[in-house]
Each structure stands twice: as structure tokens, then as C-alpha cells.
Amino acid sequence: MGTGTIRHMALFTLKVPADSREAQAFLKDGKEILSGIPVVRQFEALRQVSAKCEFDFCFSMEFANQEDYDSYNNHPDHQAFVSERWETEVAKFQEIDLLK
Template sequence: MNNGTIRHMAVFTLKSAPDSEETQSFLRDGARILSVIPGVDNFEVLDQVSSKCDFRYAFSMEFADQAAYDAYNAHPDHQAFVAERWETEVAAFQEIDFVNAAV
């Protein structure tokens, strides 16, 4: 990850069962809609394997800088996905944003 790059992760648990079509649809649609928003790099859908974490899934992506991240948050496709899917299908979540540590 380059200096200035922001790695954004939204870790979450869905209301639907892990093996349900609703869950698969949410994950597929999230990848299809969010990954093509301008400024999104290295989009991944992740499945939690640790028993130490209560969140089951993650959407992970990178942005070249704060301006790209801000544009993503303001993008109408992101806002529609949040309003129409995220707010109704996600049971719990945490957003995590990282940059390279200055070490």
C-alpha cells in the first residue's frame, strides 16, 4: 500500500443466514455495485474465519487519497446501496480505515 493510500474496510454481520440466497445476493450485489465506483481499487469481499470476531464478512477496498474516498462516500451508487440494502440487511458493522504507519 502506497503512502497516502487509504484502506477502507466495512466488517459486518447480515441479518440473513450465511448459507442463504439473501446473503449471497447481498455480497454479490455489493461487489458488483461498489467495486466499479470511480476511485475504488482492490475491492474484495471477505469471509471471517476467526472465532474471536463477531463480524462475519467484510468489504475491503483502497483509495488513492482522501479525495477519492470522499468521492466514493458521496457517489449516488454508494449512497443508494447504503440506503436500500445496507440499512435494511446488515445486523451490525464496524468501519475501519487505515493508512501506512509512519515507522
């Protein structure tokens, strides 16, 4: 285990109902913006289906290594999405970073 690939997952619940148009727009915009960052691989926007989890959605993506992950975190498109959308539309979240 441990090839250097990092899987980053952000589980979250929005301030609006999960089945609303606003939620769908957030997921669509997040996918377009975040997957457009060159170091992001395998981006997925997922809907939670387990009653055991308190979150409604997940953004999952991979990075080749820690350097790429750091580049993503510092990328202006990521930072803008966080400040303009994430911080205003997300009610709660949990981030998980795993080494593959």
C-alpha cells in the same frame, strides 16, 4: 508509512444466515455496485473465519487518497446501496479506515 493510500474495511453481519442465498446475493450485489465506482481499487468481499471476530463478512477496498475516499462516500451508487441495502439488510457493522 503513510503513502496516502487508504484501506477501507467494513466488517458486518447480515440479518439473514451467513450461508443463505440472500447473503450471497448481498455480497454479489455489493461487489458489483461498489467496485463499479471509478475511485474504488482492490475491492474484495471476504468471509470471516476467526472465532475471535463477531462479524461474518468484510468489504475491503482501497483509495488513492482522502479525496478519492470522500468521492466514494458521496457517490450516488454508494449512497443508494447504503440506503436501499445496507441499512435494511445489515444487522451490525464496524468500519475501519487505515492509512498505508
